[in-house]
Amino acid sequence: MGYTHYWYRRDREIPRNIFNAILSDFIKLVPALEDFGILLADGHGKGVPTLDSDLISFNGKRRCGHPASYELGIAWPTTNAGGIANPWREDVRSKPWFGGLTIEKRICAGDCSHETCYFPRAYQDDEASFDSHPGKREGTGWQFECCKTAYKPYDLAVTAFLVIAKHHLKESIHVVSDGVTQHWADARIICTQHLSYGIDFELDR
Ligand SMILES: [Zn+2]
Secondary structure (H helix, E strand, O other), X not given: OOOEXXXXXXXXXXXXXXXXXXXXXXHHHHHHHHHOOOOEEOOOOOOOOEEOOOEEEEEEOOOOOOOOOOOOEOOEEOOOOOOEOOOOOOOOEEEEEOOEEEEOOEOOOOOOOOOOEEEEOEOOHHHOOOOEOOOOOOOOOEEEEEEEOOOOOOHHHHHXXXXXXXXXXXXXXXXXXXXXXXXXXXXXXXXXHHHOOOOOOOOOO
């Protein structure tokens, strides 16, 4: 339970030229993300993200320095949510849902990390089972992955990363989400501003 994005990868290995294109586009976004106060860290929320030619792995920063002014519970974005909150000045809390609060903007409660966004160029044999399929209920052959962001600020990094991956991998990746089209607007826009693509991104079904 908790606001999550999901993707299915068809291929065990992504060709180097394509993975490098994904990597270099994502690296181009890092300064823009920092402008929004989104600092990326490694998978555990510490140190620096892994952004190299064999692995893209990141999280938000655990010790982000933001105030822990209230308990969010299992936060979920409101239908029209978007943007990044200034946690010192804005109260983004909206109506509660059964798990916690709904929020109008991405925010943390003193810990900007949540789940790792893990994207290896090539899966090792023991780390991937390829036992899912995006279209067939009992189907196999694709690798299922997910990243629960809880709509924390780095949600923008995860969604933008998936827009980039979809752009380069096309039909060999399927991207689905707990979010609706509106929740992906910021990712589409930041990619379009910095990479000149992404405005037409659509979630797979
Ligand atoms: Zn934070």
